[in-house]
Each structure stands twice: as structure tokens, then as C-alpha cells.
Amino acid sequence: MSKDWPLWEVFVRSKGGLSHRHVGSVHAPDAEIALRHARDTYTRRMEGVSLWVVPSASIIASDPSDDGAMFEPAEDKIYRHPTFYNIPDDVKHI
Amino acid sequence: MATVTQDQALFDYLLRLGDDALVLGQRQSEWTGACPTVEVDLSLANMALDLIGQATHFLDAAGNVEGQGRDGDRLAFHRDVLDYRNCLLVEQPNGDFARTMARQFLFSTWQKMLFDALTASKDELIAAVAAKAVKEVTYHQELAQEWVIRLGDGTDESHKRMQHGFDWLWRFVPELFEMDAVATAMAERGIGADVAAFRDAYDRAVRAVIEEATLTVPQDQRPILGGRRGHHGEHLGHLLATMQFLPRAYPDATW
Numbered sequence: 020m021s022k023d024w025p026l027w028e029v030f031v032r033s034k035g036g037l038s039h040r041h042v043g044s045v046h047a048p049d050a051e052i053a054l055r056h057a058r059d060t061y062t063r064r065m066e067g068v069s070l071w072v073v074p075s076a077s078i079i080a081s082d083p084s085d086d087g088a089m090f091e092p093a094e095d096k097i098y099r100h101p102t103f104y105n106i107p108d109d110v111k112h113i
Numbered sequence: 114m115a116t117v118t119q120d121q122a123l124f125d126y127l128l129r130l131g132d133d134a135l136v137l138g139q140r141q142s143e144w145t146g147a148c149p150t151v152e153v154d155l156s157l158a159n160m161a162l163d164l165i166g167q168a169t170h171f172l173d174a175a176g177n178v179e180g181q182g183r184d185g186d187r188l189a190f191h192r193d194v195l196d197y198r199n200c201l202l203v204e205q206p207n208g209d210f211a212r213t214m215a216r217q218f219l220f221s222t223w224q225k226m227l228f229d230a231l232t233a234s235k236d237e238l239i240a241a242v243a244a245k246a247v248k249e250v251t252y253h254q255e256l257a258q259e260w261v262i263r264l265g266d267g268t269d270e271s272h273k274r275m276q277h278g279f280d281w282l283w284r285f286v287p288e289l290f291e292m293d294a295v296a297t298a299m300a301e302r303g304i305g306a307d308v309a310a311f312r313d314a315y316d317r318a319v320r321a322v323i324e325e326a327t328l329t330v331p332q333d334q335r336p337i338l339g340g341r342r343g344h345h346g347e348h349l350g351h352l353l354a355t356m357q358f359l360p361r362a363y364p365d366a367t368w
Contacts, residue, residue, distance in 0.1 A: 048263065
């Protein structure tokens with residue numbers, strides 16, 4: 020039965036101010052039930068304050084075989100990282 | 114003497130609240146590992162845990178009122194079928210998934226209205242448990258309602274099964290609204306709820322969902338009563354045998 024239902028990707032916001040984060044997926048016949056399945060599967064232990072579900076079919080993914088052209092050109096562009104600054108000790112989250 | 118009688122009524126009332134939740138929680142847990150999908154498995158297991166949590170509060174409170182040293186576990190696992198005070202609806206076998214959802218919808222819709230009323234109870238513990246549990250029950254009611262509508266307004270097969278579920282369970286609904294001596298005494302003291310007060314609202318809510326699900330509201334049947342007085346069907350004994358076996362066979366077992 021589960022195989023007949025579309026797949027939905029689940030995103031959980033763990034607390035106010037943070038982004039929704041991908042946590043997994045659920046099968047469900049429609050969006051409303053998908054939200055309930057996401058709640059019952061991924062927020063049983065107070066993991067979240069907000070939920071998104073997105074039809075997996077709506078996600079446009081990069082092709083792993085294109086890795087070379089997609090990602091490797093960034094590897095030698097070290098100057099794009101902000102690593103040449105001294106970060107004050109008081110700044111924790113950076 | 115009057116005090117003893119009052120305590121007896123409160124003890125009985127707490128048993129009713131606790132036993133409804135405990136027996137339905139045990140029934141729900143029978144689906145664990147056997148649901149159509151893993152997601153539905155978790156939905157029902159979550160509901161079962163909510164209900165067993167409610168039962169723990171009410172049965173512990175019942176034990177305190179009784180004053181014989183029995184706690185919730187003792188009342189749950191070392192009480193025989195004639196001493197159970199749950200309504201007959203919750204002890205009915207799961208049947209198929211549609212009947213389980215019909216039972217959940219009929220019960221949770223009632224339990225939500227009951228707990229809404231009990232948040233104003235003069236008994237602080239009942240009011241506090243009801244206030245916490247009403248959020249859980251609101252979710253149970255919504256989830257069951259979603260499934261009733263989808264299965265009723267689904268395929269020919271799911272429609273047929275959903276209708277059969279309601280037809281089968283309909284005769285157990287009137288018991289939910291019975292106001293016997295215990296219920297009346299508790300309502301008069303402001304501790305319990307007057308369930309008759311929300312009968313019309315219940316009927317309207319249930320009918321609206323059944324109609325949205327393209328199902329037919331069953332004909333009223335001869336009501337089956339007696340659960341509140343310990344007159345249960347054969348099914349409850351089997352449920353208790355499974356639930357109570359371990360603590361009775363191994364009284365000192367710990368988790």
C-alpha cells in the first residue's frame with residue numbers, strides 16, 4: 020500500500036529563528052495526511068515547532084554524474100572562503 | 114457515611130475515565146507492527162501511548178481516592194473484567210482498519226467534548242489532566258476524521274468497509290451519553306461533566322463528517338449498555354488476558 024502512495028520530503032524547524040531542515044521522507048496519499056505522518060514520524064520527541072512537507076517529485080536534483088562540472092571548479096578557489104580574517108573570541112556562531 | 118458514598122462515586126468516575134483510555138490504548142497497540150504502512154503504524158502507536166498516559170493519571174488518582182494502597186499499575190493489571198468500568202465501544206475488536214478508525218472517530222469526538230467540559234472540573238487533578246489531554250485528543254479526533262473521510266469517499270471497497278465499521282459500532286454510542294447515578298452525582302458536585310449537555314453537538318459533528326465522507330448515518334439500533342457497571346462483552350476478557358499476563362505471571366518483574 021505504501022508503495023502506491025507518493026513520497027513527501029519532510030522539513031522540521033527545531034526552534035523559532037532556525038531554518039527548516041530536511042529530516043527524511045514519508046509516504047502519504049495526500050498533503051494533509053503527509054503532514055500528519057510527518058508529525059507522527061519525526062516530531063515525537065519535541066524535535067520541532069514547524070513542519071513542511073514537499074512532494075519529492077517537485078525537488079529538482081543535480082545529477083551525480085555531473086559532479087565534475089558542478090562542484091570541482093570551486094575546489095581551488097580558496098579565496099572565496101572568508102578565512103583571512105581574525106575572528107574575535109566573543110563571536111561564537113560563525 | 115455520606116463521605117464514603119461520595120468517595121465511592123469519585124473512585125468509580127475516575128475508573129471510568131481511566132479504563133476508557135486504557136482499554137482503547139491497548140486496542141490501538143494491537144496494530145503496532147501490523148499497520149498498512151510504517152507511518153500509520155507510528156500514528157496509531159502514538160495515539161495508544163497518549164491514551165495509556167491518560168489512563169495512568171486517572172487510575173493513579175483512583176487509587177489515591179480509594180486509599181487501599183493500589184496505584185495505577187495495580188488497578189490496571191490486577192483487576193478482573195467485572196471490575197472494569199470502560200464503555201463498551203472501546204473494548205470492541207479492531208476489525209479492519211476502517212472499523213478501527215470509525216471507533217476512534219466516534220470515541221475521540223466524544224472524549225474531546227468530555228475533556229473540554231472537564232477542564233472546568235472542581236477536582237484539580239481531573240481539570241489538569243483534561244487540560245493536558247484535550248490537546249492529544251484533538252489530534253486523535255482530527256486524524257480519525259481525516260481517515261473516515263478519505264476511506265468513505267475513496268474506492269468502492271474502502272467506502273463499503275467504512276460504512277460497515279459505523280454500522281457495526283453504532284449501537285455502542287448511546288452508552289457514552291448515559292447519565293446514571295455516579296455520573297449524575299459527579300456532575301452535580303461540579304467534578305464530572307454532564308454528557309447529556311453535548312449530545313446534540315456530538316450528533317451534529319458526527320453526522321457532518323459521515324455525510325462529508327459520502328456515507329450513510331446508520332439507523333439507530335437497540336443500545337447496548339452495561340460497561341459502566343462491569344457488564345462487558347466477551348472481548349474485554351481476552352484483551353485483559355493479553356495485557357495482564359506478564360505482571361500476573363511475574364509479579365516482581367521490572368522493566
